[in-house]
Amino acid sequence: MSESPVVTRRDAVKMAGAATAVAAVSRMAAPGILKVRAANSQVNYAFIGAGSRGTYLLKHLSKIDAGRCVALCDIYEPNLKKAAESVGYKTATYKDYRELLARRDVDAIYVATPLYAHFPVTRDVLLAGKHVFCEKSLVFKPEEIHALRALHQQHPSQVIQTGLQRRYSSFYRVAKQMVDKGMLGHVTHVRAQWHRNGAGRRPVKDPSLERQINWRFYREYSGGLTAELASHQIDVADWMFGMAPEFVCGIGGIDTFKDGRDTYDNVQLLYKYPKGQKLIYSSISTNAHLDFSETIMGTGGTIVITVGDDNNPANGMWFREPNAPKAQAAGKSKENWTAGATVSSSTVQKGFPLLLPQDVQDPNDSFLRREMKFARRWLYSKGVMVPEEPRNPVDIELESFLHCCRNGQRPVADIEVGLMDSTGVILSNLAMDEGRRVYYSEIEKMGRGTQPKPKAKRA
Numbered sequence: 513m514s515e516s517p518v519v520t521r522r523d524a525v526k527m528a529g530a531a532t533a534v535a536a537v538s539r540m541a542a543p544g545i546l547k548v549r550a551a552n553s554q555v556n557y558a559f560i561g562a563g564s565r566g567t568y569l570l571k572h573l574s575k576i577d578a579g580r581c582v583a584l585c586d587i588y589e590p591n592l593k594k595a596a597e598s599v600g601y602k603t604a605t606y607k608d609y610r611e612l613l614a615r616r617d618v619d620a621i622y623v624a625t626p627l628y629a630h631f632p633v634t635r636d637v638l639l640a641g642k643h644v645f646c647e648k649s650l651v652f653k654p655e656e657i658h659a660l661r662a663l664h665q666q667h668p669s670q671v672i673q674t675g676l677q678r679r680y681s682s683f684y685r686v687a688k689q690m691v692d693k694g695m696l697g698h699v700t701h702v703r704a705q706w707h708r709n710g711a712g713r714r715p716v717k718d719p720s721l722e723r724q725i726n727w728r729f730y731r732e733y734s735g736g737l738t739a740e741l742a743s744h745q746i747d748v749a750d751w752m753f754g755m756a757p758e759f760v761c762g763i764g765g766i767d768t769f770k771d772g773r774d775t776y777d778n779v780q781l782l783y784k785y786p787k788g789q790k791l792i793y794s795s796i797s798t799n800a801h802l803d804f805s806e807t808i809m810g811t812g813g814t815i816v817i818t819v820g821d822d823n824n825p826a827n828g829m830w831f832r833e834p835n836a837p838k839a840q841a842a843g844k845s846k847e848n849w850t851a852g853a854t855v856s857s858s859t860v861q862k863g864f865p866l867l868l869p870q871d872v873q874d875p876n877d878s879f880l881r882r883e884m885k886f887a888r889r890w891l892y893s894k895g896v897m898v899p900e901e902p903r904n905p906v907d908i909e910l911e912s913f914l915h916c917c918r919n920g921q922r923p924v925a926d927i928e929v930g931l932m933d934s935t936g937v938i939l940s941n942l943a944m945d946e947g948r949r950v951y952y953s954e955i956e957k958m959g960r961g962t963q964p965k966p967k968a969k970r971a
């Protein structure tokens with residue numbers, strides 16, 4: 513970490529290094545996975561679960577030519593019809609996913625069903641010899657963690673990817689590089705929240721469909737806010753700290769929306785990591801002022817980052833710690849990193865945007881390109897412009913999955929990333945339900961031999 517309290521040229525060089533290290537995610541997968549039939553050809557994929565998320569992913573996939581949608585499956589006719597119309601060309605439709613899995617021309621499956629169906633569907637996809645992308649949280653119950661890991665070991669050449677798109681975001685990857693390079697000093701805390709204002713209830717015309725449509729409200733199908741929202745951010749903290757927590761404790765309540773739901777409408781969670789680091793997490797349904805983001809705090813600085821959505825762009829800001837212990841001791845000159853533009857101490861307070869690879873100088877840049885990059889960075893420093901991710905991380909994760917299928921690579925958000933995340937969700941809900949610290953090591957004993965023992969006969 514530089515010892516000056518303002519952003520220095522040295523810091524900028526380091527941040528540029530972090531951004532440069534963020535190579536195209538699709539090139540970052542490890543080898544060792546079976547290739548689909550013909551290299552350089554499109555991957556034939558299908559969807560199981562074509563509701564809100566499935567249709568959204570289909571829309572993004574329509575811009576990606578590494579694959580072609582050949583089939584869709586949904587048990588709910590209106591959703592199946594809507595999804596089929598959104599594809600833009602004729603696609604086979606199914607109500608029973610086992611019929612779809614019997615097709616030999618389907619290489620890969622995207623699963624976007626409610627959480628309770630993730631494991632059975634993913635298991636059957638693997639048993640059918642196909643690659644699988646499953647939305648987060650990857651699995652629902654402790655026994656499914658062990659079962660999916662065992663199944664993967666039996667089918668190591670099939671890709672399993674989890675829908676954790678932050679892992680594919682340039683901003684998050686730069687943040688991770690900055691953490692690893694020590695640019696935030698010693699990272700001790702992550703604070704994250706996802707706050708909304710409202711019940712989140714979907715309208716239901718036919719009351720018999722309430723549980724099917726509003727499945728997120730019922731524990732039989734869902735892990736509630738922890739699975740739906742916190743899962744993304746627990747994963748960010750685990751990733752930034754580079755380890756799993758030691759234990760979690762928390763409080764959840766159904767305090768506002770007493771509408772028949774049995775999942776919490778607000779959760780407050782605290783995670784302790786092995787070296788004393790903490791994740792402080794909050795998700796509420798009664799105030800959206802703070803919106804959703806993660807704040808990564810170290811002795812030398814802070815990153816506030818959000819993946820954004822289709823209406824709000826992703827953003828990552830870096831704040832230097834003005835009174836970092838080292839900075840006070842060193843008293844070095846306030847060198848300016850943009851070669852001419854002054855980065856004042858107010859910039860330190862307001863923060864500085866994370867630089868993405870497209871803004872980093874390359875020795876091969878033409879004069880014009882170099883000047884453009886300089887101008888952009890100067891505008892960032894003045895708060896006039898903010899860097900934009902060149903591609904939506906959802907597009908990258910979807911395309912990356914197809915590349916992994918085609919080229920025999922291991923995904924960035926692989927099975928272990930997904931299972932660690934699911935472990936966090938399961939144990940967090942348990943901690944709130946039982947009002948105690950739940951240790952992550954407990955997962956090893958949970959869900960083993962879950963067959964209920966026969967009841968003892970009465971004397």
Ligand SMILES: NC(=O)c1ccc[n+]([C@@H]2O[C@H](COP(=O)([O-])OP(=O)(O)OC[C@H]3O[C@@H](n4cnc5c(N)ncnc54)[C@H](O)[C@@H]3O)[C@@H](O)[C@H]2O)c1
Nearest residue numbers: 561562563564565566585586587588591624625626627647
């Ligand atoms: N990564 C993200 O940011 C993100 C965002 C939203 C949702 N998700 C995840 O996507 C998944 C789906 O969420 P959603 O909002 O689209 O739910 P949804 O209710 O809108 O859609 C789920 C669809 O699955 C169908 N379905 C249920 N069981 C099925 C089965 N056995 N076979 C075929 N189809 C079946 C339902 O009929 C429905 O159409 C959830 O796991 C959710 O957590 C992820």
